[in-house]
Amino acid sequence: MNSPQLLGKRAVNSIITLISRTLFLNLVNFAGAFALTIFLSPGDFGIFIITSTIIDILTYFSDIGLAGALIQKKEEPKSEEINATFTIQMTLVSISILIALIFSKNIIAIYSLNTISLWLLYSLLLSFFFSSLKTIPSVIAERSLQFSKVVLPQIVETIIFNVIVVVLAWKGYGVISYVVAVLARAISGTIVIYLLVPYRPRLFFSIASIKGLLKFGIPFQLNSFIAVLKDKVSLLILGKIIGIEALGILGWAEKWANLPLRYFLDASTKVSFSLFSRLQDEKDKLRTALENSLYFISVLVFPMLAGSSIAMPLLVLIIPKYSKWNSGLPVFQLFLISAAVAAISTFLSNTLTALGKVKSVLGLMIMWTILTLTFYPILAIKFGITGIGLASILVSCSSIVPYFLVKRHINFSLLPQIVPALLASLIMTAILHYIQFFLPQNFVGLGAIIIIGMISYATVLLLIDRKRVFERGKIFINLARK
Numbered sequence: 001m002n003s004p005q006l007l008g009k010r011a012v013n014s015i016i017t018l019i020s021r022t023l024f025l026n027l028v029n030f031a032g033a034f035a036l037t038i039f040l041s042p043g044d045f046g047i048f049i050i051t052s053t054i055i056d057i058l059t060y061f062s063d064i065g066l067a068g069a070l071i072q073k074k075e076e077p078k079s080e081e082i083n084a085t086f087t088i089q090m091t092l093v094s095i096s097i098l099i100a101l102i103f104s105k106n107i108i109a110i111y112s113l114n115t116i117s118l119w120l121l122y123s124l125l126l127s128f129f130f131s132s133l134k135t136i137p138s139v140i141a142e143r144s145l146q147f148s149k150v151v152l153p154q155i156v157e158t159i160i161f162n163v164i165v166v167v168l169a170w171k172g173y174g175v176i177s178y179v180v181a182v183l184a185r186a187i188s189g190t191i192v193i194y195l196l197v198p199y200r201p202r203l204f205f206s207i208a209s210i211k212g213l214l215k216f217g218i219p220f221q222l223n224s225f226i227a228v229l230k231d232k233v234s235l236l237i238l239g240k241i242i243g244i245e246a247l248g249i250l251g252w253a254e255k256w257a258n259l260p261l262r263y264f265l266d267a268s269t270k271v272s273f274s275l276f277s278r279l280q281d282e283k284d285k286l287r288t289a290l291e292n293s294l295y296f297i298s299v300l301v302f303p304m305l306a307g308s309s310i311a312m313p314l315l316v317l318i319i320p321k322y323s324k325w326n327s328g329l330p331v332f333q334l335f336l337i338s339a340a341v342a343a344i345s346t347f348l349s350n351t352l353t354a355l356g357k358v359k360s361v362l363g364l365m366i367m368w369t370i371l372t373l374t375f376y377p378i379l380a381i382k383f384g385i386t387g388i389g390l391a392s393i394l395v396s397c398s399s400i401v402p403y404f405l406v407k408r409h410i411n412f413s414l415l416p417q418i419v420p421a422l423l424a425s426l427i428m429t430a431i432l433h434y435i436q437f438f439l440p441q442n443f444v445g446l447g448a449i450i451i452i453g454m455i456s457y458a459t460v461l462l463l464i465d466r467k468r469v470f471e472r473g474k475i476f477i478n479l480a481r482k
Contacts, residue, residue, distance in 0.1 A: 025158045030259070032162030037252065038321050039169040040177075045248030048178050050111055050239050051121045053232050054100065083204035086136045093132045097125050111244060116175045123179040127186030134190055137197035149196045157189035226365035230372045237373075238388065241380050250385045253328040256312060257335030258342075260304035265297055265343050276354035287412045290351060294344065294414065295472060298421040301343045303457045305336045306425040307450070310432045314446050327385075334389025338396040344418060345399035348406045360405050371395045420465035428457040 036045075100107075100121070108118050134153070141149040161181045168177035239247045276286060313329055316322050352361050375394050379387030403414055432453050439445035462469060 025154060028158050028162050032166050033255065034319075035166045036169055037325065038319075039166075040174065041245075042248035042252070042324060043245045044175055045251055046239070046244035046246075047113060047117050047120065047175050047248075049235070049247055049251045050113070050244065051117060051124055053235050053239075054107060054121065054124075080204060082136060082140075082199075083202045085139075086201055087203045089132060089135060093129060097129060100125055111239060113244075116179075120175055120179050120182075123183050127182045130186035130190045133201070134193050136201070137193045137199045140197050140199055149193070152196060153189040153192040156192050157185045160188050161185035226362065226369050230365065230369040234372050234376050237377055238380055241377060242385060242388075246385055249325065249328040250331065250388060252325050253332035253385070253389075254335055256308070257305075257332050257339050260301050260308070261339055261343055261346075264300045265346060276351055283410065287410050290406075290410055290412050291417055292472060294347065294412075294417040295421075295468070297343055297347060298418040299461070299469075302340060302418075302421045302425040303428060303453070305340050305343075306429040307432070307453045307457075309333055309336055309429060310436060310449060310453070311446060314436070314441060314449070318442055318446065331385045331389035334386070334393055338389075338392040340422075341396035341399050344414075345396070345402050348402040351406055351410070352402070355409055357405070357409065364402060364405070367398060367401065368395060371398060420461060420468070423464060424457050424460040427460045428453055431456045 104118060104121055107121070108114075138150050161184065164184055165177045165181035168180060235247075238250070242250070276289065312332060316326050316329060349361055349364055352358075352364075372391070372395055375391035376388055379391040381387075383390065406412070432449055435452060436445070436449060439448050
């Protein structure tokens with residue numbers, strides 16, 4: 001059993017590793033996505049969104065929560081449990097791929113897509129198979145909080161994918177760029193992780209070996225299934241309502257609005273799930289870890305979201321061939337608001353899962369799914385993609401519920417953790433909104449906005465919360481050094 005000190009050290013190192021990886025990967029992804037938004041049309045983006053969404057749906061049917069149960073389990077998993085999980089998952093993956101192949105032409109016909117879209121679907125299905133092979137090695141690494149072994153494959157995948165897709169798009173291959181890139185990404189990542197994690201796949205099945213895992217796994221996967229109804233099925237419905245090109249614009253707005261979450265929230269959520277699972281019986285340490293995490297997330301995510309509301313309209317104006325995304329700016333601004341709420345509610349929901357309260361999370365997912373499948377289509381029909389942004393804000397209003405659910409198990413304080421960053425971000429936004437009218441509308445002006453925003457945010461945050469900024473910053477730095 002790992003000691004609390006070792007777990008704490010690994011947790012901090014893992015967060016730093018993941019954030020460093022996230023920073024690097026998002027810079028690569030940002031550069032790649034930026035290039036693609038120049039070379040590809042909104043319709044091409046829409047095609048990729050539709051086909052990749054189908055694969056995302058299949059992913060949720062390829063597991064019955066056993067992988068999550070292996071991570072959440074207090075005791076070290078037995079080899080029989082690991083191998084049985086691998087066998088069951090790959091069986092479900094194969095069945096899912098077979099079903100998708102049978103109905104592939106029907107899927108293409110529903111959205112009036114072309115033949116190239118069919119080849120993209122086939123390539124995504126094959127990459128889905130290779131990616132599924134990475135699950136068990138990733139579980140083994142994540143259980144011991146050795147996320148560096150998960151990071152390197154992701155770096156390799158990201159570089160290979162972006163280089164291939166951008167070069168081919170630049171050469172004018174359009175959607176076929178994705179076909180080659182997604183295959184190269186999946187194969188390369190699978191090879192690298194098996195070189196780093198000593199796991200030899202074995203086919204094995206025994207009811208007794210997975211019986212204990214199913215108690216957590218089935219409710220856990222049911223949550224995932226409901227999540228796919230909320231996020232992915234609703235996307236397929238919206239694609240039919242607003243059309244492929246509008247879906248591409250919607251995807252562009254949502255991608256950039258959620259980019260700050262990908263930088264910091266994903267890393268913190270991944271590490272906290274493993275760490276909080278280990279600290280389930282130590283309530284005081286758990287409360288401190290939760291409050292520090294919420295403070296850390298809000299301090300980093302809120303100003304990025306606020307700054308994006310000023311920077312993105314300027315980017316659309318000054319970047320060549322970027323005016324085609326201008327119609328997505330209103331929904332982009334609305335998505336920023338819902339992303340700010342999601343930064344907190346998602347982390348709190350993850351906390352419940354780490355504590356084994358999967359039934360509570362199940363209730364949350366059912367609530368959010370009903371709200372999403374109700375508001376999104378209705379407002380999309382009435383107001384188009386802007387209505388979808390309004391719907392996202394309406395759904396986010398229900399995020400007060402996770403707070404009360406976590407409060408039942410951990411006596412933590414929420415507002416003191418998020419109010420300083422929120423207030424500093426709003427003041428920064430007001431300053432930038434006024435200053436932008438005196439700056440040139442070019443990259444020099446954009447750079448000035450970024451610098452002024454960073455300085456004004458840091459200054460305001462230090463003025464209103466100086467003591468905690470230095471205290472928590474010092475703790476984090478000291479732990480990282482150790």
